[in-house]
Amino acid sequence: MTTIIPSPELITSFTEIVGPGNALTGPSETAPYLVESRGLYRGTTPLVLRPGAVAEVSRILQLASRTRTAIVPQGGNTGHVAGQIPREGKADVVLSLERLNRIRDIDPVGNVIVADAGCILADIQKAADDNGRLFPLSLGSEGSARIGGNLSTNAGGTAVLAYGNMRQLCLGLEVVLPTGEIWDGLRRLKKDNTGYDLRDLFIGAEGTLGVITGAVLKLFPKPLGHQVAFAGLKSVEDALALFERASSLCGPALTGFELMPRLGIEFTTRHIPGVHDPMETSHPWYVLIDVSTSESAESAERIIQNLLEAAADDGLIENAVIATSEAKCKALWHMRESMSPAQKPEGGSIKHDVSVPVSSIPAFMAEADAAVMTAIPGARICAFGHVGDGNIHYNISQPVGADKQAFLGRWREINAIVHAIVLKHNGSISAEHGIGQLKRDELAKIRPAIELELMQRIKHAFDPAGIMNPGKVLRED
Amino acid sequence: MTTIIPSPELITSFTEIVGPGNALTGPSETAPYLVESRGLYRGTTPLVLRPGAVAEVSRILQLASRTRTAIVPQGGNTGHVAGQIPREGKADVVLSLERLNRIRDIDPVGNVIVADAGCILADIQKAADDNGRLFPLSLGSEGSARIGGNLSTNAGGTAVLAYGNMRQLCLGLEVVLPTGEIWDGLRRLKKDNTGYDLRDLFIGAEGTLGVITGAVLKLFPKPLGHQVAFAGLKSVEDALALFERASSLCGPALTGFELMPRLGIEFTTRHIPGVHDPMETSHPWYVLIDVSTSESAESAERIIQNLLEAAADDGLIENAVIATSEAKCKALWHMRESMSPAQKPEGGSIKHDVSVPVSSIPAFMAEADAAVMTAIPGARICAFGHVGDGNIHYNISQPVGADKQAFLGRWREINAIVHAIVLKHNGSISAEHGIGQLKRDELAKIRPAIELELMQRIKHAFDPAGIMNPGKVLRED
Secondary structure (H helix, E strand, O other): OOOOOOOHHHHHHHHHHHOHHHEEOOHHHHHHHOEOOOOOOEOOOOOEEOOOOHHHHHHHHHHHHHHOOOEEEEOOOOOOOOOOOOOOOOOOEEEEOOOOOOEEEEEOOOOEEEEEOOOEHHHHHHHHHHOOEEOOOEOOOOOOOEHHHHHHOOOOEOOHHHHOOHHHHEEEEEEEOOOOOEEEEOOOOOOOOOOOOHHHHHOOOOOOOOEEEEEEEEOEEOOOEEEEEEEEEOOHHHHHHHHHHHHHHHHHHEEEEEEEEHHHHHHHHHHOOOOOOOOOOOOOEEEEEEEEEOOOHHHHHHHHHHHHHHHHHOOOOOEEEEOOOHHHHHHHHHHHHOOOHHHHHHOOEEOOEEEOOHHHHHHHHHHHHHHHHHHOOOOEEEEEEEHHHOEEEEEEEOOOOOOHHHHHOOHHHHHHHHHHHHHHOOOEOOOOOOOOOOOHHHHHHHOOHHHHHHHHHHHHHHOOOOOEOOOOOOOOO | OOOOOOOHHHHHHHHHHHOHHHEEOOHHHHHHHOEOOOOOOEOOOOOEEOOOOHHHHHHHHHHHHHHOOOEEEEOOOOOOOOOOOOOOOOOOEEEEOOOOOOEEEEEOOOOEEEEEOOOEHHHHHHHHHHOOEEOOOOOOOOOOOEHHHHHHOOOOOOOHHHHOOHHHHEEEEEEEOOOOOEEEEOOOOOOOOOOOOHHHHHOOOOOOOOEEEEEEEEOEEOOOEEEEEEEEEOOHHHHHHHHHHHHHHHHHHEEEEEEEEHHHHHHHHHHOOOOOOOOOOOOOEEEEEEEEEOOOHHHHHHHHHHHHHHHHHOOOOOEEEEOOOHHHHHHHHHHHHOOOHHHHHHOOEEOOEEEOOHHHHHHHHHHHHHHHHHHOOOOEEEEEEEHHHOEEEEEEEOOOOOOHHHHHOOHHHHHHHHHHHHHHOOOEOOOOOOOOOOOHHHHHHHOOHHHHHHHHHHHHHHOOOOOEOOOOOOOOO
């Protein structure tokens, strides 16, 4: 399946669909759509289209299908694996969903919100909040990430422990298929066993099977009680034991359990304005424990107190503080969310977004640390993440004084070392961010042939012309 | 795609795979595999195979693929839509998973259990319990339903409100594909965004894409506190308002919210030994409220007391009782689970397994009641179910003294009336039970052409020879 380079006449035809103001061709206009946040990938495009209606998306894909023009859907351009970036040296047309940003309906009784795919995640959170409800998806880039992208990557974030990934937060979808046909799957049902699960196939497909244009998302009652504790621990083993204790004692009230290393606390307090270490003592590891309840404000306090007392009795924690106000809760979360940005001023960082079975976290961390320190003596490992989900952002900052470019040049070599250990523990090389271009060839190596074959068959069944985001997730054939 | 009638030689070849003791051909031996629980469908088969290993399933499907022999996977034969029953007048070979019933592994720290598809649901529940954990899937037929069937129909049951359907309870699958190839997707990861969601495609596919042979299922901490209340209400509107109150006040501690009509209480107390009306007063509607917490036994009591007080203040309930022991909790649940069996002694019952958006329940019920009573004056509507999921088992008992067969003869006519109202409210004609043979033609009528087309393309992509459970879910072509 080879896609074509659009002729000037074809560019004119695409432009007529969205109007000249929303068809960008100049290099300075298209530049923001061509590079992803880490700067690892830079794409090329003759044309960025910004449709303002689902019908326009449909007409664009009809024309693209007929002319075999490759289309790259893009939301907030916050993805980390270059799934949203056009291929370099090809002529992919970028389809930005940014103007499809209307909240179509909100039903607090039915606990659903219906929104265009181009809505910014923070705007969905705010609309829910304004209606006395919670939309729990929360992640670092929520101020610019758009929900179509969150859906296309099955986004996770910090609330997965209690509320699940995007697949668990979505009831229905509207998708424009590669032919331009519109699948109206905007259902609001919690139970519906009528045929194959098309919804979950489009979610996480990274725009390779169609363009998500709208979604029905679940809302939840706002918790009455919320409390955050911050504890210092001596080891990852103790963090896992504490997580088990917390799961039993808090049940579904446990809405966050995040691991951070001492190095991460040092980086954030050093580089992020307003971040302070809440403890006077220093510890090898830290966890942020978030508890939410519907019963009362006091109940969250009580649950977290019980947990910390039990943990102290068991010798699982060295020290702990409880936030004394909602502002203090936010400050602790801000520290956690600053882990990645705080690495930037420390030079190059080689990143991994991996998961392993929860009970394998300590073994994985010990083995990966040993292997990385052997490969790069002096490397500064800043591994943090969602212990309850088995999801570790295993990031490695360059040795002090090392050459940044030389260090970053070892990205794939170090990935290979860490991913081998992940796979040994039956883990995932992409827990949250997806495959995109960054991990496509690696996926092809690690997955059994039959699984790749099934994925290719699905791709062909949905997109026989091969125009939908080619070269992402799967190899072109 | 036409499948063949197996020759005596082919039957011998299949028999060699499983051994003669596990290849049934005599009418009395095969009879139990040919009729579903309600007796609506009776199938025919030349051969029932009972493999004892995944490798045998693989060899059966290899041979079936090569010879175009239709295969019908069957678990506990408890399905309600005849998805597990071979077609009448064809020569489908039944593949029973009943001997694949080994629990492969249980990891209480990682909170997973790995089991063969033929394990009985109650055995999984018990294994979890023995290890201090909860496997929450719970449904009437749990003593004989097997988890492969639960997975293939994305089973729901009474705990969906808090724990979700089978899709939410499954982390990984092992599937034998129509070619006999084995897909090892037995992952234990809570987060894994590496390609298309094959798992959720096999779940709910009713055995039309492959044979599920093993699964990794999620376990949960056992709640410390559990309490059940039973309340009498004047209307479905009040039940919905009470559900909203309960959602806000209990949050995830709300683990059940079941609606029952007065008629259901009369039927169960009349026909089911040991069921007694716990209240001296009589009410048009009842709800069972189930609360579970991890904090303490007292906390469940406190939460349910708070809720009932708030509901009484708002005038939402006419009367209520709280179970005074775990045995009393069980007795209230037993009443709820006896709703359907208690209809049997009352004569014929026309059933619907439908869902609507939660906020549409009162309107749906009022409209359906009016339409049914017009069509069949004297019909006794016994609609009950999972309010929080929008899922109503809208069952209709025959008028007193009516002819049972004549009444049941109007099954499809009444279905059409009720389903039209369901669809008007954007509901589902099969909330829990699936499509099978019973609702296949109706699905083809109500779904948009493009959706049926996408499902057919998936079917062809996975099963080009058309041997996997043909004629179920989708029409043969």
